[in-house]
Amino acid sequence: MMFPRTARQIAAVGAIASMLALSACSSDSDSAEGDVTLKVLTWRTDLVEDGTFDEYAERFTEANPTINVEFEGITDYEGEVKTRMSTDNYGDVLGIVGTVQPNQLGDFFEPLGTVDEIEETYRFVREKAYDGQVYGIPVVGNTQGIVYNKNVWAEAGLTDYPTTPEDFIAALEKIKSSTDAVPMYTNYAAGWTLTQWEGHRGEISADPNYVNSLLETDNPWTQGSDHFVIDSLLYDTVAAGLIEEDPTTTDWELSKDLLATGDVATMVLGSWAIVQMQQAAVDNGGAAEDIGYMPFPYQVDGKFHGSVGGDYNQAINVNSEHKEEARLWIDWFNNESGYAESQGGLSPLKDSPEPQVLQDFAAAGVEYVEQLPAEPGMEGKIDEIDNTAEIGLWQDMYRKRIIDAARGQADETKEDIFADLNARWKEARAEVMG
Numbered sequence: 001m002m003f004p005r006t007a008r009q010i011a012a013v014g015a016i017a018s019m020l021a022l023s024a025c026s027s028d029s030d031s032a033e034g035d036v037t038l039k040v041l042t043w044r045t046d047l048v049e050d051g052t053f054d055e056y057a058e059r060f061t062e063a064n065p066t067i068n069v070e071f072e073g074i075t076d077y078e079g080e081v082k083t084r085m086s087t088d089n090y091g092d093v094l095g096i097v098g099t100v101q102p103n104q105l106g107d108f109f110e111p112l113g114t115v116d117e118i119e120e121t122y123r124f125v126r127e128k129a130y131d132g133q134v135y136g137i138p139v140v141g142n143t144q145g146i147v148y149n150k151n152v153w154a155e156a157g158l159t160d161y162p163t164t165p166e167d168f169i170a171a172l173e174k175i176k177s178s179t180d181a182v183p184m185y186t187n188y189a190a191g192w193t194l195t196q197w198e199g200h201r202g203e204i205s206a207d208p209n210y211v212n213s214l215l216e217t218d219n220p221w222t223q224g225s226d227h228f229v230i231d232s233l234l235y236d237t238v239a240a241g242l243i244e245e246d247p248t249t250t251d252w253e254l255s256k257d258l259l260a261t262g263d264v265a266t267m268v269l270g271s272w273a274i275v276q277m278q279q280a281a282v283d284n285g286g287a288a289e290d291i292g293y294m295p296f297p298y299q300v301d302g303k304f305h306g307s308v309g310g311d312y313n314q315a316i317n318v319n320s321e322h323k324e325e326a327r328l329w330i331d332w333f334n335n336e337s338g339y340a341e342s343q344g345g346l347s348p349l350k351d352s353p354e355p356q357v358l359q360d361f362a363a364a365g366v367e368y369v370e371q372l373p374a375e376p377g378m379e380g381k382i383d384e385i386d387n388t389a390e391i392g393l394w395q396d397m398y399r400k401r402i403i404d405a406a407r408g409q410a411d412e413t414k415e416d417i418f419a420d421l422n423a424r425w426k427e428a429r430a431e432v433m434g
Helices: 007-025 045-049 052-063 077-084 102-108 150-155 165-178 192-200 210-216 226-239 252-261 273-283 323-336 356-364 381-389 396-406 414-433
Strands: 036-042 067-073 093-095 141-149 182-184 264-270 291-294 303-310 313-316 367-369
Touching (some): 036 077, 045 052, 077 093, 093 323, 141 192, 141 252, 141 356, 150 165, 192 226, 210 414, 226 414, 252 273, 264 273, 273 291, 273 356, 291 356
Parallel strands (some): 182 264, 303 367
Antiparallel strands (some): 093 313, 141 264
16 A cells, blocks of 8 residues: 655656656566666665565566666675765665764755655654755664563563563573573674664653753763663673673674574564564574563653664665656655565554564553654754764774673773763763853
8 A cells, every 4th residue: 555645745756657657668678778777775685685675676666667676785784885975886775874964964865855744654754854854764663672582581480571670680680590591692792783772762761852961961871861771781780690601702693593592581672673583483493472572671650661763764875866766766665565564663654553573562561752853953963972072872882891891801890981981971062062
């Protein structure tokens, strides 16, 4: 089913479709002269390798006979795409990398419409908008939580979700003492997996303005704050010896099998990981139902909260020679491919039903919290402070430092780290905000 577009979008798509239909009628071959090939860059190398994206391309070309789609899967997506964006050669369609600041969006990507226009159809679009223009549309929305093996938790006699960090650590200690499973797997070596912890900001305060409030504080790591609670849980879990024996040797792909088979009890990952873990359970002779998803162990007024937002945003290279066709692909992908549903994520389309894989959250009464966009003129200021402070909220070294200190590989305490982070933030905030 096609979802409603704005009048402007309908007119544009109709014009393009008519043009493409005429072009198709003038040709008797499958690859006629004048056909367009779109290059789409993707971080989902697994879906390139297993043929899923080929199936999407075939379906899209059936609907748009003069447009072919060619995917390029990139393992180090952030690093390689960042480098390629120093040239014009970064595909026709791509996911916006995290290093692009809001005021740079127009330098690299074609505007897709105003915020008001795009929000008639899509949600989560303000994350990649600037000065009223939208530059990217997310392929899926994610919430944040903890993926876990239900069988291991049941073996340890654990039937309820922990509601405090202390309860969570107590549960992991029970798993350690009564099962053979690693209570929590950090996936330290992969690096990017540690950035998943940052996604929980906004849940502890249940505040959709939490990120914006960082512009107004000199001490984000203050007792009871979101960052204090999140990073304390990570530090305290590691310090209690509740993780893998040597985190420097972790393996991301192997970790899926370890969780699936019950060798690992929990991992802190976004909801995008649920389907992958469920598939691993099936591949290892188990069932998808062996894998569950629990909220971060913290409640406000007796309720759990889950941060929610867009995943990678598909955008159009501002240098592309096929911008109209690229826009057709983005809209088709979000409306017709079924990608969001197959990945167990929240659809970027407004008013879409919640996916079945988040039934655990629904049963637990989790309330979603979406962070508000920055005020006009304040876009990118949080990232600027972060970069100036050299903290790296969305980089792995920040939380590797916490893990290394907690496991005795660095000569600093949790209090030392938080004091240093606050000092860096205060100095950088003064420099950036004046």
